[in-house]
Amino acid sequence: MADFYIELAEKTVNIQSSSPFAEKFCADYLTQKTDADIFAKAERDEVLREIEEAEVRTTFDYAEILCIYRHIAEKLPLFDRFVMHGAAVKCGESAYIFTAPSGTGKTTHLRLWQEYLGDSVCVINGDKPILKIESDEVTAYGTAWKGKEGLGSNTSAPLKAICILKRGKENKIYKVDPKEYFAVLLNQIYLPINEEAAKKNLELFSRLVNLVPVYVLECDISEHAVKTSFEALTGQKFKNRGNNNEN
Amino acid sequence: MKIKKGFVMQKIGDTTVVVSTGELSREFHGMIELNQTAADIWSYFADGLSQEEAAKKLSEEYGISLEKAQEDIAKIANKMLQAGVFEDE
Numbered sequence: 241m242a243d244f245y246i247e248l249a250e251k252t253v254n255i256q257s258s259s260p261f262a263e264k265f266c267a268d269y270l271t272q273k274t275d276a277d278i279f280a281k282a283e284r285d286e287v288l289r290e291i292e293e294a295e296v297r298t299t300f301d302y303a304e305i306l307c308i309y310r311h312i313a314e315k316l317p318l319f320d321r322f323v324m325h326g327a328a329v330k331c332g333e334s335a336y337i338f339t340a341p342s343g344t345g346k347t348t349h350l351r352l353w354q355e356y357l358g359d360s361v362c363v364i365n366g367d368k369p370i371l372k373i374e375s376d377e378v379t380a381y382g383t384a385w386k387g388k389e390g391l392g393s394n395t396s397a398p399l400k401a402i403c404i405l406k407r408g409k410e411n412k413i414y415k416v417d418p419k420e421y422f423a424v425l426l427n428q429i430y431l432p433i434n435e436e437a438a439k440k441n442l443e444l445f446s447r448l449v450n451l452v453p454v455y456v457l458e459c460d461i462s463e464h465a466v467k468t469s470f471e472a473l474t475g476q477k478f479k480n481r482g483n484n485n486e487n
Numbered sequence: 488m489k490i491k492k493g494f495v496m497q498k499i500g501d502t503t504v505v506v507s508t509g510e511l512s513r514e515f516h517g518m519i520e521l522n523q524t525a526a527d528i529w530s531y532f533a534d535g536l537s538q539e540e541a542a543k544k545l546s547e548e549y550g551i552s553l554e555k556a557q558e559d560i561a562k563i564a565n566k567m568l569q570a571g572v573f574e575d576e
Binding site for chain 1: 493495497498499500502504506508509510512517518520
């Protein structure tokens with residue numbers, strides 16, 4: 241059994257797991273602190289259920305860490321934080337999150353940003369970043385849980401825009417009234433089972449859409465798609481700085 | 488008419504949304520959007536008022552006739568029923 245502490249979005253989490261895998265998985269987030277804000281442990285039954293319900297074949301160890309993250313996500317709203325399904329990138333000192341139902345192409349768009357913007361872009365988390373909402377500022381944090389592609393790093397930045405991704409034939413981006421997209425956005429949030437925490441999470445969501453502009457990006461998988469989202473979200477002029485630009 | 492356990496309501500700007508959580512989210516997906524009146528009516532039912540009591544309260548709070556209130560309540564209650572919000576009797 242492993243018993244260790246990690247720091248996630250500036251909160252200390254005590255994790256107990258049945259195998260040493262979890263500690264290795266969380267290697268970038270281990271901390272010496274021992275005054276835990278959150279305690280997370282998955283019961284064996286729950287892990288077995290996770291394996292049974294998983295769409296792809298999953299090992300016990302991996303299913304266990306997924307359950308552990310769910311336990312953490314369950315508690316986070318009580319600390320003004322929550323998990324959002326999306327890909328968060330850092331560019332300069334700002335963070336942007338691309339969100340969409342699985343399979344739309346978040347990871348593809350993320351990879352395009354990396355390809356065409358090179359080292360000026362850093363992936364915070366490609367799958368399930370944590371958002372902190374405190375004193376009228378939203379911050380996106382990396383976490384050890386990075387989805388199947390494993391994209392992400394232990395970093396954070398103020399969140400400047402939420403971008404809902406749609407597949408399109410043309411590349412265009414427009415700012416929207418978040419009200420029109422509540423259902424889409426709420427679907428990308430892990431809502432706690434506990435009612436009090438769920439209520440708190442909705443309050444945080446309400447503050448999020450009040451503080452951060454929401455855009456819809458319709459895009460293909462070209463350089464122009466990157467130019468379209470980059471210029472609208474960052475307000476900067478796009479310049480191909482990727483490794484592919486050798487001329 | 489009792490609302491199922493597990494719905495959570497939140498006002499966001501001028502919209503009120505209701506989502507399901509816990510066990511309920513396995514059977515109830517998506518989000519319900521309510522305007523101010525519907526949100527108030529939802530709250531009456533959530534507080535355990537009967538349809539008749541809810542109509543009385545609505546007519547008092549909105550200063551409308553009892554008949555009009557009964558109509559509004561029936562309309563919203565029917566929508567809630569269709570949406571599967573109430574527990575089976």
